[in-house]
Amino acid sequence: MKKGFTLTATLKYLGFCLVFGLFLMATGCNKDFENTLPQNFRNDTLGLGAGKKVLYIVLDGVTGAAIKALAPPNLAQINAKATYTYEGLADNKYNVITNASAWTTMLTGYDYTKHNVTSEDFSGLNLQTTPTVFTRIKSSLNNARTVSIASTIAFNDKLAADATVKQNVADDAAVKTAVVTELTTNNPSMVVAQFHNAETAGAANGYTAATPAYAAAIKSIDGYIGEILTALKARKGYSGENWLVVIASNKGGGPSGGAPGSNIFNDPSRNAYIAFYNPRFSSALISQPDPNSYPFVGTGPRFIATTNSNVTAIQNNTAIGNFGTTGDFTFMFKFRDDYGQANYYPMFLAKRNAFNSVSSTGWGFLFGANSAQLDWGGTPRPGFGIDIRDGRWHTVAFTIGLLNGVRTLTLYVDGLTRYSGSINGRNIDNNIPLRLGGDVGTNGDTQTNLLIRDVALFNVNMSATDVAAIMRTQIKPSTPFYNNLLGxxxxxxxxxxxxxxxxxxxNNFTYSSNVTFAGFEEISTNISPDISPAAYLSVPNGVDIPLLIYNWLNIAVSPQWGLTGRLYIPTVSLPTN
Structure with missing residues (x-):
């Protein structure tokens, strides 16, 4: 952990609390956390003295990925003294993002669910309920000079009405010239500069670093930023001033609007570069959480078989789980064994009679010592090949289909092929319903205690690659072969x-009346769960920027404002003797 940060930028697993980035979510695990500063907050932010001012540079349509790939020289110098990210989010919801909605978010500190702007015409905007930073500064600081310089007229007309000065200029070069003039000749408290050429180039040609017009536009803006910072540091009173420089994409580029449940980090329209710079800040790169560290979170039915009670789920359609002698199928599920000790033969998922003898009819999964096996009508009976009685989540699947003209059963556990063999001509169909959970628990060798989740049956013989990928995930309409589901x-x-x-x-199952449901939260190497929305708060978002600006300018943020951003506090480099 870098000195000065209150929390690490990597994912932590603390019971039922998730720690992401530089903040802790305001949950029962940290009831003291506030998203807004106390109403009476007046501080000397980071001990940097008086004369604090803000330069806020807005980069329309500049993706963080492009900045990372191009490494423009002036932004590289910024990063050396900044808290920054290439994986910031312009918006952490599933709406279609526009320039107008992104600008409104990053200038008000409210997301679109509060400021209501979704379309480029700013329809729904109500600055009485979601004021901009210009309005808040005007009402909070006497004689503060705020300046907005924009290459897009709507930016100023819709959002900068309360700026002391607003200038509409022709293009990005003119934005640079006007900002340099303002810094050279006046004494502003905040200057906002909006650059739009990269958005124009990206919309016409593509938003990637490999697109010449887009890359050229970004490099030009980087040059303008260099000139602006030179002018800033040349100010006569600069030695007595403390400037927070915020450089942030309003949005990324490309198709917008992720499907619910999808990973917003993969939505290029939201990918943003965001940097908080001051010459005395330490460099701190914030990245999204490692996808392998996403926790599998939810509830599941607990299937217990004891001498006194058996918990089951019985399939209402007795044809489900019959595979006949022809046709292609894939069956998969996730499970966690909590019994905690080796025992033999309790069957826990089966389409056959209760396991009290080998049967030529039906199939089922049963435990054997510290592992398990699949019994297919008495033979074959392939084993899992690993210890799965460890209180951890595991994935299991089998496929049925032709291999070199022979109908073949293939067993997979935790993504790896464990067995493949012929079942050609075998028909083990029956009228016994598919059952989850053991229905015998007469002694220690037949007792069970496990959770079963995400049971799925497809009418397709998936490849080993597809099985390994899909069995790890939480199935949804976007999952491959979703239309092949039989259940x-x-x-x-x-x-x-x-x-x-x-x-x-x-084709519903019916739980026995004594079923209970257990909550779980586990990071498993065998499962790639859907990302938690909390992960999107692990990196700076556009909505976070106003809160830091208010903090920097010592403006007390009332809880009644209801800002939806989080506060990022950069690390200060202490002077050396």
Whole structure:
């Protein structure tokens, strides 16, 4: 952890609390955290003295990925004395993002659910309920000079009405010239500069560093930033001033609007470069959490078989789980064994009679010592090959289909192929319903205690690659082969006796009346769960910027303002003797 930060920028797992980035979510795990500063807050931010001012440079359509790839020289110098990110988010929701909505977010400190701007015409904007930084500074600081210089007329006309000075200029070069003039001749408290050429180039040619016109526009803006910083440092009173320089993309570029549940970090329209710079700041790069560290979070039915009680889920359609002698299928599920000790033969997921003898009819999964196996009508009976009785989540699947003209059963555990063999001509169909959970628990060798989740049956013989990828995930409409589902049972209920078939086929399971549902939160090497929305707050968002500006200018933020951003406090480099 870098000195000065209150929390590390990597993902932590603390019971049921998730720690992301430089903040801790305001949950029961940290009830003292406030998203806004106390109403009476008056501080000398970071001990940098009086004369604090803000230079806020807005980069329209400049993706963080492009900045990282191009490494423009002036922004590279900024990064050496900044808290910065190439993976910031212009917006952490699933809406279609526009220039207007992004500008409004980063100038008000409210996301679109509060400022209501989604379209380029600013329809829905109400600055009475979501004032801009210009309005807040005007009402909070006497004689503060705020200046907005924009190459897009709507930027000033819609959002800078309360700026002391607003200038509409022809292009980015003119923005640079006007900012340099303002810094050279006047005494502003805040200067906002809006550059738009990269957005124009990206929209016409593509928003990637490999696109010549887009890359050239970014490099030109970088040159303008260099000239602006030179002018800033040449100010006569600069030695007695403390400037917070914020450089931030309003948005990224490309198709916008991620599907609910998708990973917003993969949405290029939201990918933003954001930097908070001051010559006395230490360099601190903030990156998104490692996808391998996302926790698998939810609830699942607990299947217990004891001498006194057996918990099961019974499939209402007795044809589900019959595979006949032809056709292609893939069956998969996730499970966690909590019994905690080796035992033999309790069957925990099966389409056959209770496991009290080998049967030529039906199939099922059963434990064996510290592992498990798949019994296919008595033979074959391939084992999992690993210890799975460890209280951790594991993934299991089998496929049925032709291999070199032979109908073949292939077993997968935790993404790896564990067995492949012929079942050619074998018909083990029956009228016994598919059952989850053991229905015998007469002694220590037949007792169970496990969770089962995400049971899925497809009418396709997936490849090993597809099985390994899909069995790790949480199935949704965007999952490959989703339209091939014969049934999908997430098991994410929290009450009731119905295990709902979310494939739309209506093949529900019925839980026994004594079922209970257990919550879980676990980082598993075997599962790639959907990202938690909390992860999007681990990097600076456009909505966070106004809160830092108010903090820097010693403006007390009332809780009644209801700002939706988080406060980032950069690290200060202490002088050396």
């Amino acid at each position: 999908f049972w997430p098991g994410n209920e929290t009450s009731g006796t119905t295990m709902l078939d979310q494939s739309g086929k209506g």
